[in-house]
Amino acid sequence: xxxxxxxxxxxxxxxLAGCAGDDLDTDGxxxxxxxxxxxxxxxxxxxxxxxxxxxxxxxxxxxxxDPEVKLVxxxxxxxxxxxxxxxxxxxxxxxxxEFLNTTANGADxxx
Numbered sequence: 868x869x870x871x872x873x874x875x876x877x878x879x880x881x882x883l884a885g886c887a888g889d890d891l892d893t894d895g896x897x898x899x900x901x902x903x904x905x906x907x908x909x910x911x912x913x914x915x916x917x918x919x920x921x922x923x924x925x926x927x928x929x930x931x932x933d934p935e936v937k938l939v940x941x942x943x944x945x946x947x948x949x950x951x952x953x954x955x956x957x958x959x960x961x962x963x964x965e966f967l968n969t970t971a972n973g974a975d976x977x978x
Contacts, residue, residue, distance in 0.1 A: 903931040909945035909953045912938035919957035942966055 906927050910916040917938060924934040939945055945953050946966065956963075968976050 902933060904933065906932045906934050906954045907952065908934055908936045908955045908957070909949070910938055910957050911942060912940055916957060923955055923957060946970075 908920050908923050908927075910920050920936050920938060924936050927934045937945075942962075945956060949956055965978060968978065
């Protein structure tokens with residue numbers, strides 16, 4: 868359980884660090900009154916993914932975007948429409964790589 872919590876905390880810290888820094892956009896965002904548009908976020912509906920989707924949503928909203936979050940029970944539900952109707956999918960690297968591998972190479976593909 869500790870390892871799992873550490874992994875989640877590490878991913879969260881990396882995600883936030885990647886979004887940190889100086890905002891060079893001076894005419895967009897809530898301060899300038901300009902909407903930057905809708906950003907569609909999807910992912911699987913389990914606690915860690917819900918947390919990541921919420922963090923993305925809050926950070927995007929703070930920067931003037933209009934985030935829409937739709938979490939589902941199975942990866943197939945959003946991967947079939949990504950990137951056409953989904954903009955952001957917070958994922959575990961190992962999980963998505965294995966999904967893409969078996970999708971492209973069959974269920975018996977070597978990892």
